[in-house]
Amino acid sequence: MNKLFLIMLLVVSRILMPEFAFGTSPVAKKPNIIFILTDDLGYGDLGILYQNQRKAEGKPYHRTPNLDKMAAEGMILTRHYVPAPVCAPSRASLLLGQHQGHAEIRNNQFDKALPANHNLATVLKEAGYATALIGKYGLQGLQGDSPATWEAYPTKRGFDYFFGYVRHRDGHNHYPSHDVANRGPMEFYDGNEEISSQLKGSYTTDLFTARAKKYIQDHKKGHPDQPFFMYLAYDTPHAGLEIPSMPYPSGGGATGGMQFIGEKDNFINTAKGEVNGFIHPDYRKEEWPEVQQRFASMVRRIDNAIGDLIHLLKDLNIDEETLIVFTSDNGPHHESYGYGDYDPVFFESFGNLDGTKRDTWEGGIRVPALVRWPGEIQESVKNDSPSGFHDWLPTFAEISGLPAPANTDGRSLWPILSGEDNEHDGKVYIEYQVNNNTKSYESFLESKRGKKRGEMQVLYLDGYKGIRYNILSHEDDFRIFDTKSDPGEANDLAGTNGEFVKLQKEMKNAVLRWRRYNASAERPYDDLPVPALDLNGIPEMGVQVASYRGDFPWVPFIDTEKDLPSEFHLLAQLDDFVPKEEAKVFVFQGLLKVDQTGAYEIRFHTNGGLVMHVHDALVVDNDHPSLAKESGKSSLFLEKGYHPVKWVVKKPEDKENLKLELKWTGPGFQDKPLSLYQQTPTN
Incomplete structure (x- = not known):
């Protein structure tokens, strides 16, 4: 040319x-945005994605009726990926809008400080949003022991308000005021105040829901013309496998369901009953192991909460003004923390995929992703274009009328959410290292059972997934899968014809061109030159x-x-x-x-x-x-x-x-x- x-x-x-x-937005009015992140909820843990299929097959199953309804009222992103198959890097990449080739928090770097850079909260704050984080954080910094001394406390990273657990490990106890199993009481913050001693009987799923509802009601009353962004980060259904103390309150919305009271030892309306004692009645009489009854009850509690929140939006007449995203930070876990042996095979929480938390097989990185916005996002739609957590920052920036910061790796999902396009114009790139093995579950392909994880890497190129396990050098080949037609990754296409021989080379070139060296997480391919x-x-x-x-x-x-x-x-x-x-x-x-x-x-x-x-x-x-x-x-x-x-x-x-x-x-x-x-x- x-x-x-x-x-x-x-x-x-x-x-x-x-x-x-x-300064222009593709929508007439900036919506409220609620981003709901669960902890270790598997792709197969939703009824609409897999549990309903298990029911039809006569297998043990648990139910998510409210999430199924949410899915029917919006879009399911069927191939939505986390940036890493574990908590801290996933949450950091989500907030920063960067994949794991660039984000500063890698591997198992729990509690490392979120960099003082652009993030979801700062970008939406610039767009005029009120910003709140309710739930689990875990990115405050390794130094310090208080909001004043933690380098990256949420209110120092763009959030106007914070309510929840600061440290990663604290979120493993779902009763912050109590000794449960092998976890003692944990610090819990409301703004800059530590309030765990006031939370007798409070179960975190209920507590976060009640506080989220109060925040929405207070904001609607005090600032009706200002949109809000809420990052609602549940610490369940990850272990410990604590369960609520009583049934979910009847009704929902403004006058029913979960209610915030704010009194010592009576902080929410479910802070009573037998702590850690309520199995949902749908599962109580099933002849299941107790750990599975507990897990199913935890998921059902989240499902109750989502129905309650949507009920509130309708009561306040802001349902059509609110965009909700529901997802999880990685694949299903296999811990109980004091309640006996637990594995996610009983309900096949990984669905028809292989892999769990800490795997980069589909079961470890593909997560449920539901998006609902009445009147703006078409109902009962699925989109199978690969996308990732780093895409939410540019998505919300576009909706709010701002350009995304130039350092983002993400691309806006609005074209597919709005129905303008079917294919997402973005990258999926994943890195993670851990010295253990894939679980040897019988439902997994034999070639993956017990396989050493080590250094792992995933990318999508030309619609195909490339994956490497236990990488020893850049010469190691990618296994190549068409996960649209082969979600179980059974048919390795690498080397099967000239097209895939060429794609192998392109994948190896691409991963060297997409990422930067990071001294805190060195990789076997760091010393290779970037291909011309x-x-x-x-x-x-x-x-x-x-x-x-x-x-x-x-x-x-x-x-x-x-x-x-x-x-x-x-x-x-x-x-x-x-x-x-x-x-x-x-x-x-x-x-x-x-x-x-x-x-x-x-x-x-x-x-x-x-x-x-x-x-x-x-x-x-x-x-x-x-x-x-x-x-x-x-x-x-x-x-x-x-x-x-x-x-x-x-x-x-x-x-x-x-x-x-x-x-x-x-x-x-x-x-x-x-x-x-x-x-x-x-x-």
């Missing part, structure tokens, strides 16, 4: 497409520069193929670029020519915000006020050849002239000005 054709194409495109506009592009021609010198007007609160994610600029330049060199005063954001794209495989360093100096990617790897994230510096550097190991580079820079708020200097150092040269080549080579 020559320069003249490129410019002509741009002119035609601008006639057909609107200019990118910041395989080009058909020789590129000419040049850089594409797209300029955007508008008021941007951060360096925005911009897709220059979809978000049409106010101006576009194809320049021979970077020094030729002179920014127009009215433009606020500039996107630079081109190819970096590497003459020798080796270690390279990119240095920057700027007075604005800057986010840079090489391929899809985030190499510079210099945007958020708590992180941004005038100067910095990033190291890369690059293969000889051409590498796509994209950086987005935001002019400083005081409207002074933008200053940007980029230099690089490599084998045989030092502090050389960055020069680029056109992204489309000439033949």
Whole structure:
């Protein structure tokens, strides 16, 4: 493609497409958003996804009638994936909008501080939302012992209000004021106040539900015109396998169901009865092991809570103004913490999938995902396009009328939620390491039983899942599956024909291009150079520069193929670029020519915000006020050849002239000005 054709194409495109506009939303009114995250609920634990099938087959089953109804009133994302098959990295990636190739919390790094960067709460707060976290957190930081001293306490990371457990481990006791099994009382916070001594008889599923309902009612009364974002993070049905003290209160909504009282030893209306003693009557007479009766009762309690919350939204006449997401942080667990032997095989909580928590087989990473918004999301719809937790941040940003921050790995799910598209334009990428084995359950394929987990990696490319277990080197092949038609991953397509031989190579190249080295979670493929592009021609010198007007609160994610600029330049060199005063954001794209495989360093100096990617790897994230510096550097190991580079820079708020200097150092040269080549080579 020559320069003249490129410019002509741009002119035609601008006639057909609107200019990118910041501050617009695809919906008429910003919705309230309730994101409900359960702890270790398996894909097969919902009636609509698997338990109803077990009932039809005459097998033991448990029921989720309210969640089944929610699914019928909205969309099921049937291939929705967590970023890692365990709690902390999943929750961190969800909040940050980054997959595990970039997020700072990896593997089993429980209680590590959530970075002071853009996250779901800060983005929606910028959009005018009130923000609340009710439930389990676990990302506060390893240092400190109080809201004042924890580095990343929720109210220091964008949440206006917090009610719940701070530490990861505390969430393993579902009666914070009591000794239960082998867990003693745990600290519990309401804002900055520790209140566990006031919570006699309070079961956390009930407690979180009651507080969520009160928050919604108070907000509706005090701030009826302001949307709210609630991250409602239940600590069940993960173990301990504690159960409620009494039946779920009758009715629901504003006057029934769970109610918040707030009095010492009478905090909620179920803080009475026999602590840890109520088995749901549907399961009480079944000849099941007690641990299975307990688990089924825990899931049913969550189901009751969802019905209660939706009832409240209807009572307050905000049901059609509220988007609800219901999901889980990873696959099903196999712990009881003091109640006897427990495994998720009795109800097949993993559904028709293989794998559990800590596996990257489908059962460990594919989670239930229901999305409901009456009038905006079509009812009784399933979408099987692969998607992941990091997609929610750009989704909610778009709905709220904001661009996503440029450092996100996610892509908005709104096109598929709204019915505009059927295929999600995003990535699924998963990393996780643990030194144990896949469970040897009889329902799992023999080839997976007892298989060493070790270093694991998953990506989706061209619609196929690539997965590696116990990776010892980057030469290890991916097993390749079509999980749409083969959810049990029985038919490995790797090497079966030329198409999959080629895809194997592309997957190995892709995973080196999508991620960055992280010293806290080193991988066997860290020392490999990032593969260069395989080009058909020789590129000419040049850089594409797209300029955007508008008021941007951060360096925005911009897709220059979809978000049409106010101006576009194809320049021979970077020094030729002179920014127009009215433009606020500039996107630079081109190819970096590497003459020798080796270690390279990119240095920057700027007075604005800057986010840079090489391929899809985030190499510079210099945007958020708590992180941004005038100067910095990033190291890369690059293969000889051409590498796509994209950086987005935001002019400083005081409207002074933008200053940007980029230099690089490599084998045989030092502090050389960055020069680029056109992204489309000439033949």
